[in-house]
Amino acid sequence: MGHTVTITELFLIAMLIIFAAPYLVWRVFKTDYWAPLVVVQIVGGIILGPGVLGAAFPGYYAFVFRPEVVQALNGVAWWAVMMFVWIAGVELDLEEVWRRRGETGVTAGLALATPLLFGAAAAAVMLATGGGWAGPEGRTWQVVLGIGMACAVTALPILVLFMEKLEILRRPMGQRVLRYASLDDIAIWGVLAVILLDWERVGRQGAFLVAFAVAAFAMRKLMPRLVERDRWFVSLIWLALAGLAADWAGLHYMVGAFLAGAVMDARWFDQARMDQFRDTILMAVMPVFFLSTGLRTNWDVGGVAVFGAAALLLFASVSGKLVGVHIAGRILKWAKGEAAIIGWLLQTKALIMIIFANILLDKGVITNAAFTALLLMAVGSTMLTIPMVSPRLRKMAGLAAKSG
Structure with a gap:
């Protein structure tokens, strides 16, 4: 039988x-x-x-x-990526950003705005060549802004892993790059909220923001009073609640997940345990998210045009980021070669860009063809990071100790 x-x-x-x-x-x-x-x-x-x-x-x-x-894989992927994005929020050091707000603001602003403009121009070119890029719910400004922001994204969690590999994460250079990426992370989710703003449900979204602010204040009062073990459990409850509320409000559960982490203080958690938690998620459940992303990739939509669009977006993303950081370096009078290293480190896109593009696809702002082109761009720019940074760091060994 x-x-x-x-x-x-x-x-x-x-x-x-x-x-x-x-x-x-x-x-x-x-x-x-x-x-x-x-x-x-x-x-x-x-x-x-x-x-x-x-x-x-x-x-x-x-x-x-x-x-x-x-469907079962998607369930695992949703929770995995929510935890991963929550960690990215927790790792934001907003106090250090504030202390060095001038230098950080100039660098992070140019590192975000320039590739956004380059990417938006690339999106306009794509739309001008014909259909196939804008989703059924995507207005022109949403598609242009969404693709532009996708070109400007830096994936903070993957950046952390890469800087660990390069042995600069805990050094001044690594902390500088984290500050720049942290500010950009906030902007990414802020722009996403603008793109996804549902005017018919603006009341819900307003209620979410007010309720979240109140709940976040309460969480910040509660967490220091708990022992660390309880903080982990309460944080996961808080993560699920914030994700649910954000999705109900018509934003996206990823917006809620990131905000849930951003209002947390990294000092509440043991750094070694947080690193281990992040690495465990990356190893044990995030591969499911990567597969679920692949399952959405349809090469039949757009044909060869997808590869042309991906090449255009890769050029806009890489050149925009490097130009922006080099302008910042000129303004702040950095040493020769410093801007190139920082610019290439900030090319790391894969995870957050895929999440960002997934949300745009889920909401009908972009099509499968546009999603595939963005996915190829994200993989390409991320693969360039280590080969471009590693030899430069070897040539400028003392640069990693420079604090800004």
């Missing part, structure tokens, strides 16, 4: 593929310099999705990734 494969078994087969395939590629081909494991996982999700293996072997895709399995 034949055995009928259950949904549970299919789910575990999918999990086996998710974890085994990228790891084996990363380990066997020793890709760490050009493509750290997180990048291999993102690319692996794309390859395992319907656009590559799904198109080549439709039977495999239909058998393993049934709607029930995909």
Whole structure:
């Protein structure tokens, strides 16, 4: 008598593929310099999705990734990425940003505004060439601003991992870059809230902001009175509540997740435990998010135009970020070569840009074709970071000790 494969078994087969395939590629081909494991996982999700293996072997895709399995994977992915974004919010050091607000504001502002303008110009070119980029709910200004901001994003959590790899995270240079990226992170979610503003539900959104401010004040009073173990449990409850409230208000659960972390104080948590928690999430559950991202990637929409758009966006993103940081360096009189290192470090986009683009896709602002082009741009810019920064750091060994 034949055995009928259950949904549970299919789910575990999918999990086996998710974890085994990228790891084996990363380990066997020793890709760490050009493509750290997180990048291999993102690319692996794309390859395992319907656009590559799904198109080549439709039977495999239909058998393993049934709607029930995909829905279960999405549930894991939602919670995983909410925790990861929450950590990014917790890691923001707003006090240090305020102490160095002049230098930080100039650098972060130019590092964000210039690639945003370059990306917005690229989006305008894309829209002028024809349809296929704007989603059913996306107005022209939303698409242009959304794609422009996607080109300006820096992924703070992945940046932290890369700077750990480069051994500069705890050094003054690393802390400087974190300050710049932290300010940009706030701006990213602020712009996203503007893009997603639902005028029909503005009352809900206003109520959310007022209620969140009150709840955040209460949380900041409560947390210091708790022992650290209880702080972790309360924080996760707070994360779920903030994500639910933000989604109900018509913003997005990711906006709530980031805000939930941003109002937390990193001093409330042991740094070693927070690092371990972040690394565990990245290793144990984030690969599921990367796969679920790949499952949304449709190469059939847009055809070759997707690759052309991705190249245009990559140029806008990289050149915009480097130009902006070099202008900041001129204003602040940095040493020669300093702006190049900081500019390339801030190219790290993969995770947050994918989250950002996922939200735009979910809300119908962009299409699958635009999402795929942004995804390729994010992977490309992230893969460039380590190879471009590592030799520059070796040539300027003393730069990492400069505090700004």
